[in-house]
Amino acid sequence: MKNKKVKPLAIFEWLIKRTDHLENKYAVAGDFEEIFKDIAARKGKFTAHSWYFYQVLRSLPVFIINYLIRTKAMFNNYLKIAVRNLYRHKFYSVINISGLTVGMACFIFILLLIRGQLSFDRFHERSDSIYRVLSKPYGSDEIWGATTGLLAESLRDNYPEIKNSTRLGRFYTKKMQYKDKVFFEQGGWHTEQSFLDMFSFPVIKGDPSAALNDPYSIVISEEMAERFFGSEEPVGKTILVDNKHNLTVTGVLGDIPSNSHLSIDFLTTFELLRRFGVSTENYNNANYYNYIQLEKGFSNISESKIPDFYNLIFPNGNRNPTLVLQPLTDIHFDTHIEHNPWINIADRSIVYVLTAIALFILIIACINFVNLNTARSANRAREIAMRKVSGAVRRNLIFQFFGESIILTAFSSIISVVIVLLVIPEFREFTRGMVPINMTMDITSIGLFIGIILITGLLSGVYPAILLSSFSPVKTLKGSLISGEKRTIMRKALVVFQFSLSVLLVLTTMTVYDQINYMKNNVSGLDRENVLFSVIRNDFRNNYSSIKDDLLKRPFVESVTASSNLPVFGRDFTTGITWQGMDQDRIMRIEGTFIDYDYFRTYNMDIIKGRAFSREYISDKSGSVILNEEAAKQIGIDDIVGKRISIGLSGLRDVEVIGIVRNYHFKSLAAEIEPLALALNPSRMKFIIVKVAADTPDDNIKELDSVMNKYSMGVKSRFYHIEDEYNRLYEGEEYIGRFISFFTLLAAFISGLGLLGLASFMAEQRTKEIGIRKVLGSSLKQIILLLSKDFMICVILANVAAWPAGWILMQGWLQGYANRTELGISTFMMAGFISLFIAFLAVSYQSIKAASANPAKSLRNE
Amino acid sequence: MKYLTLNEEVLLLTIWRLKDDAYGVSIREEYSRATQKNIVMGTMYNSLDYLVKKGYVITEKGEPTAERGGRSKIYYRVTKTGLEALKRAKELHDSVWEEIPGSIFEKIER
Numbered sequence: 027m028k029n030k031k032v033k034p035l036a037i038f039e040w041l042i043k044r045t046d047h048l049e050n051k052y053a054v055a056g057d058f059e060e061i062f063k064d065i066a067a068r069k070g071k072f073t074a075h076s077w078y079f080y081q082v083l084r085s086l087p088v089f090i091i092n093y094l095i096r097t098k099a100m101f102n103n104y105l106k107i108a109v110r111n112l113y114r115h116k117f118y119s120v121i122n123i124s125g126l127t128v129g130m131a132c133f134i135f136i137l138l139l140i141r142g143q144l145s146f147d148r149f150h151e152r153s154d155s156i157y158r159v160l161s162k163p164y165g166s167d168e169i170w171g172a173t174t175g176l177l178a179e180s181l182r183d184n185y186p187e188i189k190n191s192t193r194l195g196r197f198y199t200k201k202m203q204y205k206d207k208v209f210f211e212q213g214g215w216h217t218e219q220s221f222l223d224m225f226s227f228p229v230i231k232g233d234p235s236a237a238l239n240d241p242y243s244i245v246i247s248e249e250m251a252e253r254f255f256g257s258e259e260p261v262g263k264t265i266l267v268d269n270k271h272n273l274t275v276t277g278v279l280g281d282i283p284s285n286s287h288l289s290i291d292f293l294t295t296f297e298l299l300r301r302f303g304v305s306t307e308n309y310n311n312a313n314y315y316n317y318i319q320l321e322k323g324f325s326n327i328s329e330s331k332i333p334d335f336y337n338l339i340f341p342n343g344n345r346n347p348t349l350v351l352q353p354l355t356d357i358h359f360d361t362h363i364e365h366n367p368w369i370n371i372a373d374r375s376i377v378y379v380l381t382a383i384a385l386f387i388l389i390i391a392c393i394n395f396v397n398l399n400t401a402r403s404a405n406r407a408r409e410i411a412m413r414k415v416s417g418a419v420r421r422n423l424i425f426q427f428f429g430e431s432i433i434l435t436a437f438s439s440i441i442s443v444v445i446v447l448l449v450i451p452e453f454r455e456f457t458r459g460m461v462p463i464n465m466t467m468d469i470t471s472i473g474l475f476i477g478i479i480l481i482t483g484l485l486s487g488v489y490p491a492i493l494l495s496s497f498s499p500v501k502t503l504k505g506s507l508i509s510g511e512k513r514t515i516m517r518k519a520l521v522v523f524q525f526s527l528s529v530l531l532v533l534t535t536m537t538v539y540d541q542i543n544y545m546k547n548n549v550s551g552l553d554r555e556n557v558l559f560s561v562i563r564n565d566f567r568n569n570y571s572s573i574k575d576d577l578l579k580r581p582f583v584e585s586v587t588a589s590s591n592l593p594v595f596g597r598d599f600t601t602g603i604t605w606q607g608m609d610q611d612r613i614m615r616i617e618g619t620f621i622d623y624d625y626f627r628t629y630n631m632d633i634i635k636g637r638a639f640s641r642e643y644i645s646d647k648s649g650s651v652i653l654n655e656e657a658a659k660q661i662g663i664d665d666i667v668g669k670r671i672s673i674g675l676s677g678l679r680d681v682e683v684i685g686i687v688r689n690y691h692f693k694s695l696a697a698e699i700e701p702l703a704l705a706l707n708p709s710r711m712k713f714i715i716v717k718v719a720a721d722t723p724d725d726n727i728k729e730l731d732s733v734m735n736k737y738s739m740g741v742k743s744r745f746y747h748i749e750d751e752y753n754r755l756y757e758g759e760e761y762i763g764r765f766i767s768f769f770t771l772l773a774a775f776i777s778g779l780g781l782l783g784l785a786s787f788m789a790e791q792r793t794k795e796i797g798i799r800k801v802l803g804s805s806l807k808q809i810i811l812l813l814s815k816d817f818m819i820c821v822i823l824a825n826v827a828a829w830p831a832g833w834i835l836m837q838g839w840l841q842g843y844a845n846r847t848e849l850g851i852s853t854f855m856m857a858g859f860i861s862l863f864i865a866f867l868a869v870s871y872q873s874i875k876a877a878s879a880n881p882a883k884s885l886r887n888e
Numbered sequence: 889m890k891y892l893t894l895n896e897e898v899l900l901l902t903i904w905r906l907k908d909d910a911y912g913v914s915i916r917e918e919y920s921r922a923t924q925k926n927i928v929m930g931t932m933y934n935s936l937d938y939l940v941k942k943g944y945v946i947t948e949k950g951e952p953t954a955e956r957g958g959r960s961k962i963y964y965r966v967t968k969t970g971l972e973a974l975k976r977a978k979e980l981h982d983s984v985w986e987e988i989p990g991s992i993f994e995k996i997e998r
Binding site: 052053054055056057058059060061081082084085086087088089092 | 911912913916928929930931933934949959960961962
């Protein structure tokens with residue numbers, strides 16, 4: 027019977043032991059046994075066991091409550107001690123907390139950004155089943171985002187798996203008028219009712235299920251409504267477009283979340299586009315974005331059926347493109363396809379970079395924490411010794427120190443959350459609204475946040491906890507302080523690691539800025555200085571020649587020309603090019619722009635073979651084309667000037683190459699220069715370009731503005747600098763640069779902070795030593811050097827470690843740019859210098875203070 | 889000073905009644921007999937400890953016995969403070985029950 031008793035009784039004994047509250051544990055266990063035996067004797071073993079089991083079960087609540095009360099009491103005690111400690115060492119506490127807080131705030135910000143980036147387009151209800159249709163031209167590996175206007179409908183007709191489909195086309199800016207207000211709105215699209223059905227854009231006024239049924243309807247943004255109608259009710263009002271068409275406002279769009287790849291100012295119909303004279307219903311254009319919605323579970327047709335669509339429609343075609351479906355949520359990161367500025371795209375590498383930075387900063391902050399705590403461990407040796415002597419087990423102490431670090435971390439994180447909330451508006455500005463509007467308040471984020479606090483607290487607390495709890499009370503109370511060779515090395519190693527991360531960040535920042543500067547300053551092949559441009563809107567385009575003459579009258583105007591597109595905006599058309607003797611299987615694509623006479627003169631471009639367009643040759647007006655060097659190179663015919671080629675655009679199907687222009691950058695320097703064709707076509711001029719003399723005063727430029735205003739039918743016009751537009755190409759990189767430099771600054775700050783704390787502590791430890799040295803004759807300079815030496819070496823080591831890694835990473839990044847800057851030794855030297863400088867600042871203040879202490883005072887207590 | 893709860897009062901009186909023989913098992917038996925309910929072990933010991941903490945009861949270790957596997961019993965005794973608390977409790981009862989006739993219970997339906 028005794029054996030059978032052992033097991034159940036053991037549970038209870040174990041339970042009782044857990045609750046130290048019951049001091050008379052054994053007596054209670056004995057009482058149990060007594061009753062147990064009694065019942066067993068009277069009513070049998072089974073009854074006894076069930077009685078026992080029942081008692082344990084019903085006693086559980088009591089035990090649990092006792093345990094919680096005890097833990098809370100213990101927790102309160104630790105809390106009190108932790109706070110007391112913090113308060114007693116205000117200096118270190120402030121350093122610790124501020125470092126951790128800044129680190130956590132950064133971490134949170136970056137996390138928000140990452141979430142924002144990854145969450146693009148997920149707010150649509152049907153985001154899982156919406157795809158964009160892309161096409162891959164025959165024989166090419168390129169993928170095109172813009173496709174023909176007929177795809178949406180014919181795809182839906184041919185594949186029952188497609189539940190719905192829609193299309194978008196750019197609304198080319200036209201004059202819009204309400205009463206006496208005139209606007210030229212930019213971000214408009216032609217689309218269909220299906221667009222509002224498929225996507226979940228917020229429609230706050232009007233009926234979203236019917237707003238675009240009427241061909242002359244328009245749905246406008248809230249902002250636009252306010253501009254046009256003020257506080258009047260927008261729905262039902264009429265807007266006059268292009269002096270010809272009356273559109274009725276049928277709906278108002280609410281705030282579109284910033285994590286949408288589409289920016290929309292207003293929506294009109296495709297039918298309206300047709301009334302503008304554009305023929306959309308054919309397979310020859312590629313200007314529209316088509317989206318389809320697949321029935322759930324039918325996504326496999328993206329592999330099996332969709333690619334062959336063209337073969338279905340044109341079974342006899344021999345150069346049919348293939349179609350590719352792109353999930354809606356992938357669109358945001360798609361940098362391989364060219365998009366227009368109203369589509370929000372970012373490089374996926376941004377997410378990786380952001381994650382890395384976030385982790386770096388958090389690690390740096392944690393290292394600070396660990397270092398400071400372990401450094402000051404000597405001060406707490408007494409407390410620990412006393413606790414151990416009074417009965418604390420090592421486990422208790424570990425728990426205590428973990429608790430302390432978690433309390434500190436929790437405290438820092440609360441402050442950091444407050445900081446984040448306060449600074450969010452500025453942060454949104456800084457990141458241009460890439461933080462989604464709806465954030466934080468969902469369970470996953472809160473859970474994630476608490477998890478981060480715990481992990482940070484645990485990680486930072488592990489080493490100090492284990493270290494501190496291992497102090498031997500005997501040694502401590504006897505007075506032999508822990509010298510800790512090993513610990514000093516560990517601390518230094520952590521500092522090296524910390525600073526090498528910071529140096530990496532500095533290197534990254536500098537390289538990014540170097541690259542940006544390189545791209546801005548190495549535009550070749552054309553003049554950007556003193557070149558201005560202005561927009562010729564279609565309603566006064568026929569005044570162009572008068573404008574040109576008027577402008578040329580000014581003495582400071584050297585040359586005037588025009589083009590259908592600006593070099594910076596790329597090109598006007600992209601199509602195929604063929605020529606006599608071309609390899610049958612070869613496909614060559616070429617981009618092009620329409621220009622006016624005097625184009626090359628205005629930009630100071632070199633015609634290296636043949637000639638520019640000239641009024642002396644009537645054939646130039648419709649039968650000539652000029653290619654750039656790259657085009658000529660790719661065609662590969664020697665002496666192509668004088669030969670005829672065919673470009674796949676009406677009007678250019680049979681033209682003579684009359685000249686070759688030296689390659690000039692008409693896109694970002696990130697890409698190689700591509701083949702370019704230039705042709706005359708005065709009817710398509712959209713931009714007027716003026717070259718002025720160097721150092722033309724601003725007043726003269728204003729004069730040019732007023733010339734434009736004379737002809738521009740009451741719409742204000744002005745001239746802009748081409749150089750500014752070129753610089754705008756690099757907004758993306760500048761954004762990254764600003765971003766990284768901000769966080770690098772913070773990381774350096776945190777590292778410096780940590781070093782400050784450590785240095786002051788070290789100085790404190792060595793006050794006696796310093797006192798003695800001074801008495802024995804050391805100079806101030808020698809002592810400062812002595813104190814700083816160790817840390818400087820750490821920083822130098824950090825650089826040594828970081829430079830190779832930095833070199834590899836930066837080279838890798840730069841490879842993505844066709845035109846790149848050199849990774850010079852000066853960059854690395856700069857980074858090294860900056861890190862040494864920061865370290866020096868941090869350390870020197872303490873060193874100087876310590877070195878100038880009065881030895882009489884420091885040696886007094888010997 | 890706070891009043892005793894009913895449970896505390898019954899427990900204290902039980903301990904007092906048992907005089908020198910008030911330990912876990914006997915207290916439980918007597919308590920169960922008085923209240924007609926089998927009090928749970930955990931609850932009882934918890935309440936006993938609480939009484940000790942409040943100072944109403946004091947513990948004494950007894951001799952270890954073979955039957956209990958070599959473990960000693962712990963005896964409980966009411967302290968002077970405990971007696972004072974009991975006195976207050978009784979005074980409260982008395983003053984509240986004063987001059988209430990037994991006939992008030994006739995109205996209870998059988």
